[in-house]
Amino acid sequence: MNNPIIALLGNPNVGKTSLFNRLTNLNQKVGNYPGITVDKREGKLTKGAKTYRIVDLPGTYTLYPNSLDEQVVFNILADSNHTDYPNLVVVVADPAQLNRSIILYQQAREIGIPAIFVVNMIDEVEKKGLVIDFDKLAKKLNTKIFQTNARTGEGLEQLIAAFDEKPPLYIGDFAVPTAFNKALEEAKSLFPLHTEYATWQFLAQEHISFISAEKNNALARIRETHKLTTQALQKAESLARNKRLSMDDSIVRTQADSSKGDPTHAIDKILLHPVFGYVLFFGLLFFIFQAIYTWSGPFMDAIDEFFGYLVSEIHTRLPEGPLVNLLTDGVVAGIGGIVIFIPQIVILFLFISLMEEIGYMSRVVFLMDRWLRPFGLNGKSVIPLMSSVACAVPAVMSARNIENAKERLVTMLVTPFMTCSARLPIYIVLIGLVIPDTTVWGIGLQGMTLFGLYILGIVAALCSAWILNKIIKNTHKSFLIFELPTYKLPDWKNVLLNVWDKTSGFVIDAGKIILSISIVLWVLGSFGPGEKFNNAEELIKAEYPTLSEEELSKEITSYKVEHSYLGYIGMAIEPVVKPLGYDWKMGIGLIASFAAREVFVGTMATVYSLGDDVDIEEESQKATVLSRMRSEINKNTGLPAYNFASGISLLLFYAFAMQCMSTIAIVKKETGSWKWTLIQTGFMTGLAYFAAFVAYQLLK
Amino acid sequence: MQSNISLDKLKIGEKAYILEYLSTEIPAKFFELGFIPGTEIEVKYKAPFNGPIGIRIVHNNALIAIRKSEAEVILIDTI
Numbered sequence A: 001m002n003n004p005i006i007a008l009l010g011n012p013n014v015g016k017t018s019l020f021n022r023l024t025n026l027n028q029k030v031g032n033y034p035g036i037t038v039d040k041r042e043g044k045l046t047k048g049a050k051t052y053r054i055v056d057l058p059g060t061y062t063l064y065p066n067s068l069d070e071q072v073v074f075n076i077l078a079d080s081n082h083t084d085y086p087n088l089v090v091v092v093a094d095p096a097q098l099n100r101s102i103i104l105y106q107q108a109r110e111i112g113i114p115a116i117f118v119v120n121m122i123d124e125v126e127k128k129g130l131v132i133d134f135d136k137l138a139k140k141l142n143t144k145i146f147q148t149n150a151r152t153g154e155g156l157e158q159l160i161a162a163f164d165e166k167p168p169l170y171i172g173d174f175a176v177p178t179a180f181n182k183a184l185e186e187a188k189s190l191f192p193l194h195t196e197y198a199t200w201q202f203l204a205q206e207h208i209s210f211i212s213a214e215k216n217n218a219l220a221r222i223r224e225t226h227k228l229t230t231q232a233l234q235k236a237e238s239l240a241r242n243k244r245l246s247m248d249d250s251i252v253r254t255q256a257d258s259s260k261g262d263p264t265h266a267i268d269k270i271l272l273h274p275v276f277g278y279v280l281f282f283g284l285l286f287f288i289f290q291a292i293y294t295w296s297g298p299f300m301d302a303i304d305e306f307f308g309y310l311v312s313e314i315h316t317r318l319p320e321g322p323l324v325n326l327l328t329d330g331v332v333a334g335i336g337g338i339v340i341f342i343p344q345i346v347i348l349f350l351f352i353s354l355m356e357e358i359g360y361m362s363r364v365v366f367l368m369d370r371w372l373r374p375f376g377l378n379g380k381s382v383i384p385l386m387s388s389v390a391c392a393v394p395a396v397m398s399a400r401n402i403e404n405a406k407e408r409l410v411t412m413l414v415t416p417f418m419t420c421s422a423r424l425p426i427y428i429v430l431i432g433l434v435i436p437d438t439t440v441w442g443i444g445l446q447g448m449t450l451f452g453l454y455i456l457g458i459v460a461a462l463c464s465a466w467i468l469n470k471i472i473k474n475t476h477k478s479f480l481i482f483e484l485p486t487y488k489l490p491d492w493k494n495v496l497l498n499v500w501d502k503t504s505g506f507v508i509d510a511g512k513i514i515l516s517i518s519i520v521l522w523v524l525g526s527f528g529p530g531e532k533f534n535n536a537e538e539l540i541k542a543e544y545p546t547l548s549e550e551e552l553s554k555e556i557t558s559y560k561v562e563h564s565y566l567g568y569i570g571m572a573i574e575p576v577v578k579p580l581g582y583d584w585k586m587g588i589g590l591i592a593s594f595a596a597r598e599v600f601v602g603t604m605a606t607v608y609s610l611g612d613d614v615d616i617e618e619e620s621q622k623a624t625v626l627s628r629m630r631s632e633i634n635k636n637t638g639l640p641a642y643n644f645a646s647g648i649s650l651l652l653f654y655a656f657a658m659q660c661m662s663t664i665a666i667v668k669k670e671t672g673s674w675k676w677t678l679i680q681t682g683f684m685t686g687l688a689y690f691a692a693f694v695a696y697q698l699l700k
Numbered sequence B: 001m002q003s004n005i006s007l008d009k010l011k012i013g014e015k016a017y018i019l020e021y022l023s024t025e026i027p028a029k030f031f032e033l034g035f036i037p038g039t040e041i042e043v044k045y046k047a048p049f050n051g052p053i054g055i056r057i058v059h060n061n062a063l064i065a066i067r068k069s070e071a072e073v074i075l076i077d078t079i
Helices: A016-024 A068-078 A095-111 A123-127 A134-141 A156-164 A178-188 A196-203 A213-225 A230-247 A264-271 A276-317 A322-339 A342-358 A361-375 A379-387 A392-401 A405-417 A423-434 A445-471 A492-526 A530-534 A536-543 A549-562 A565-572 A574-580 A584-593 A599-607 A619-631 A644-656 A661-671 A674-699
Strands: A005-010 A028-032 A039-047 A050-056 A088-093 A115-119 A130-132 A145-147 A252-254 A481-483 B004-006 B015-021 B040-046 B053-057 B062-066 B074-078
Touching (some): A005 A016, A005 A068, A005 A095, A016 A028, A016 A039, A016 A050, A016 A156, A016 A492, A039 A156, A068 A095, A068 A196, A088 A095, A095 A115, A095 A134, A095 A196, A095 A230, A115 A134, A123 A130, A134 A145, A178 A213, A264 A276, A276 A322, A276 A342, A276 A361, A322 A492, A361 A445, A361 A481, A361 B062, A379 A392, A379 A405, A392 A405, A392 A492, A392 A661, A405 A445, A405 A674, A423 A445, A423 A599, A423 A619, A423 A644, A445 A644, A445 A674, A492 A565, A536 A549, A549 A565, A565 A574, A574 A584, A574 A644, A574 A674, A584 A599, A584 A644, A644 A674
Parallel strands (some): A005 A088, A088 A115, A115 A145
Antiparallel strands (some): A028 A039, A130 A252, A481 B062, B015 B040, B040 B053, B053 B062
16 A cells, blocks of 8 residues: 655755654654665654655755755655655745745746645744735745644644645746756757656756666756756756745735844854854863763663673573573673663764754854865864764764765765774773873873873874875865754754664664674684684693682683684784784784774783673773783783883774774765775775884884 | 955945856855845854854845855955
8 A cells, every 4th residue: 555655845944853753753764765875754644544654855945956965855856756756745934934945845846746835933933023924925836835833733733634635736936047948948858758847957957866877968968069057057047036036025024123032143142253152162062072971971881780780691591502602792792882882872962963953063064164174174074073982883974964075075084083982991991001190290191191092083084184185086166055043942852863863773783783793703702723722621721730710711711712713813913913012812802803993802801811791891890901911921022912112002003993894884885985985994994004013113 | 436345355244235156166055045146145253264154144034154265256245
């Protein structure tokens, strides 16, 4: 059975998402459009015996796409073979910016889609002193006009009742300027089945993804012979439509002083202030990162305890054996490694979506564009770079709303340099090992080093962006234009849903990879070829006859790891890591870390026969790991394995290397290119090797 | 008096009408967000060190930010 599809179309910041949440009442899911990773928000609405599919299209000002998100809107609305091609479009309008929405409505109707018109945020009409002549508007658009307030639910019933309505025939409002008539006539012969306006849209865009290459080429030839550019056609349309609208300005009137009662300007005077604006922004950043670390602590401890408890329960209830070990050390530990990140991700996205809801995010773009532009980035790159401090996976995804293809690519390529939360446990352990716990001028040296590593991440990201900017050719001139919307109180339902989407997306997408890698690692570490692995128990017992039962079992585990597949791999790569100051045991840790950095500490604990359920958050256990690692001797040099030189070398390696399968996977998905993904992985890891090599050779 | 200058020369609080664009490379999005020749605008904010400029489109009270490099190719008629 085919349920009718209702698509919500509208400018950004018109309360479209609130309306969507109201209509679907949480009965919704977020997926991806096939082939590209633009969030596809879809839900169900049941009314009586009827069920509607509600699709929330990305926000856009017109049907002409400037970004990947907007491309989706055009592809759905202009291609009647698209699986999401709607039966009815609901154009959602902001009463203060009615003209823009009218143009969007006209474009949708003229391209051939039935549409109705909704003026949302109806409470703003009075607040902003607007007078709207709804009868006149209905007449002009030849459709029913609905008035809603998605936050209170006002007017929703009438809107839903209209979903079955067939809007009356609509006569186009846009007369193609005569200068383009010839070109349009030629194009029309290519598309006999489309409306004239649809053909005009095809002619006014560089590439239409759902029509054949021959037709795209034919369109390009038409533009060439008539010396037309797509931008000129689009501008001509915008000009003509706006002219028509301004001739008829009796629909909306502003009563008295419109700026009265709108505190936006007063707030912006502070938030966009050349000095205080930055002070407040960095203060907020500082607060967010403090919150990420301090607020998440108790939750992370609880999660850790829970998984520890789960492992011990499984061990007591089930018989010992490789299958149970796979369950505890592979599966449960793997899932625990994913779940542990949830508190941090939730807190980060709580702040990010709040900033977006309120309208502050575009102010951040305004403040930061100047400082990122010299590196070939864009004000909008701030969001991915900032988010990356928690995790590069959602951060890379958030680069989608950067319009310029090159700036978007560069942003995605450099984002993983930022210090993500998975690097933190490694930094803590290594700093504890090699940096003296003293204070210089009242500042803790260890804390300083940690701060320095964060700065290093930022510097590496910006410098690589600068280099990439020189290498990659730009297809389009970089430009930046964006609206600074009026401040609004957040719609908490939107915020919480957004946090839920991002978190569940992380758990499922990155989780799959982390889980499978941890199983592979468990297999490599738990099995080995030949005598030594299989007879480890007898061999160790013969060698250390005096050891207690507990110590004996730890020695056996360690011996087993040494002679497992993982151990042999570690020894095989030793020549490669030797110039960096590492031995084969650290090599194992590095290999394991290529799956995900966070497994380093656990792997090292296994190798050093401490048992693998070490919790570095707990002081006593952290001390155990540290003292064990401190006493470890590198057999090649005869020096402590973790001395100052090798420690710094290791820190640098972790700061730069691309050691995260999830990030590689998401970059491949988002760039759609193995080439760039491999260049990024190679560049980051090469830089890591180089930096670690130089540091070790200088310091040793 | 001839007063045609580019938009980036305006100071905060000054108003002007948009006349024309000096570059054809400026995308149509500028038109769509309200920077259409004939429109009255007012400069509201400027980010420091030649950063973006916040401009109010007077007739619909929308606040739009553009870069200085883009403001340089927009010719205006001061009021």
